[in-house]
Amino acid sequence: MESKTYNTEYQPTSFETSDPQYDAIKTRKNGKIFTLTRDKTGNGKTDVEDLEWHYLMGNGDFRSEEIKKLRDEADIIITNPPFSLFREFLSWIVEADKRFLIIGNMNAITYKEVFPLIRENRLWLGPTISSGDREFEVPVSYPINAAGWRIDDAGRKFLRIKGVRWFTNIDHGRRHQPLPLMTMEENLKYSKHKELHGKASYDKYDNYDAIEVPFTDAIPSDYVGVMGVPISFLDKYSPEQFEILGVTQRNDDPYKIKQYTKADYPNANDLNARGVIILDGTPKSMYARVLIKNKKPRK
Numbered sequence: 565m566e567s568k569t570y571n572t573e574y575q576p577t578s579f580e581t582s583d584p585q586y587d588a589i590k591t592r593k594n595g596k597i598f599t600l601t602r603d604k605t606g607n608g609k610t611d612v613e614d615l616e617w618h619y620l621m622g623n624g625d626f627r628s629e630e631i632k633k634l635r636d637e638a639d640i641i642i643t644n645p646p647f648s649l650f651r652e653f654l655s656w657i658v659e660a661d662k663r664f665l666i667i668g669n670m671n672a673i674t675y676k677e678v679f680p681l682i683r684e685n686r687l688w689l690g691p692t693i694s695s696g697d698r699e700f701e702v703p704v705s706y707p708i709n710a711a712g713w714r715i716d717d718a719g720r721k722f723l724r725i726k727g728v729r730w731f732t733n734i735d736h737g738r739r740h741q742p743l744p745l746m747t748m749e750e751n752l753k754y755s756k757h758k759e760l761h762g763k764a765s766y767d768k769y770d771n772y773d774a775i776e777v778p779f780t781d782a783i784p785s786d787y788v789g790v791m792g793v794p795i796s797f798l799d800k801y802s803p804e805q806f807e808i809l810g811v812t813q814r815n816d817d818p819y820k821i822k823q824y825t826k827a828d829y830p831n832a833n834d835l836n837a838r839g840v841i842i843l844d845g846t847p848k849s850m851y852a853r854v855l856i857k858n859k860k861p862r863k
């Protein structure tokens with residue numbers, strides 16, 4: 565992907581300017597394609613010295629016919645697409661039926677273009693990022709209006725981004741390892757989480773036919789019904805162990821058993837967006853939850 569949004573102070577590298585094909589206008593207007601195909605220098609290794617490049621006809625927008633043709637030739641698409649175009653970029657990959665490894669934000673999981681792919685096991689999370697935030701280098705001119713950035717000793721600017729994950733359809737070993745779990749009774753007795761420890765039972769949603777499981781490690785191994793679990797469960801998801809059924813963010817969910825009207829709880833805001841638990845007569849809206857079922861519930 566070529567830089568479009570940061571173009572105002574765009575400085576071509578000497579790699580480009582020292583090349584006979586360098587064009588001061590095209591460098592700002594056109595995309596560029598870099599190819600590494602063979603040991604061009606003949607030094608016995610294929611490396612950055614062998615990189616070839618040329619200007620594209622257009623600006624490199626992934627939606628252009630020129631880039632669609634490149635996509636169709638590709639075996640694997642690996643990139644960090646702009647988060648604002650994540651849905652569109654993913655649909656663009658899926659329509660061409662390509663293998664992919666792309667970076668996105670965890671929140672993308674609940675999008676209507678993304679969640680069905682997760683449910684159908686056509687998309688899952690990669691194994692190498694599963695918590696915390698990640699640093700991305702940005703051009704020095706990049707306007708920073710968020711917390712969490714730094715400039716290193718060499719003057720390079722980095723932005724810390726939360727909730728980043730790899731989204732992929734390339735298989736990996738972690739997703740075939742089952743999560744070790746305790747039974748419901750054991751969780752209620754021994755859980756390290758104060759929200760569960762010593763409780764008589766797990767909470768049931770008022771508007772979903774499911775129980776609320778507030779932590780992935782507290783999923784009961786023996787529960788046969790539907791469970792609402794944190795979205796970060798997907799970092800541990802194994803399709804042999806669990807079936808993904810829905811997500812509480814989506815209004816078309818078949819496990820939703822109740823729609824609230826303003827008359828139900830006049831003081832509450834939009835209760836229909838999430839799973840709701842009634843505590844002492846007061847509705848409590850939970851975080852977005854993935855609805856799952858254990859494929860082999862056991863004691």
Ligand SMILES: C[S@@+](CC[C@H](N)C(=O)[O-])C[C@H]1O[C@@H](n2cnc3c(N)ncnc32)[C@H](O)[C@@H]1O
Pocket residue numbers: 565566567568569570624625626627643644645646647649
């Ligand atoms: C998050 S940055 C990632 C840059 C680079 N791939 C990397 O990993 O460092 C996203 C890039 O997509 C580019 N971009 C934005 N809209 C685009 C579009 N419609 N088509 C192609 N690239 C686009 C932006 O200019 C930016 O360079």
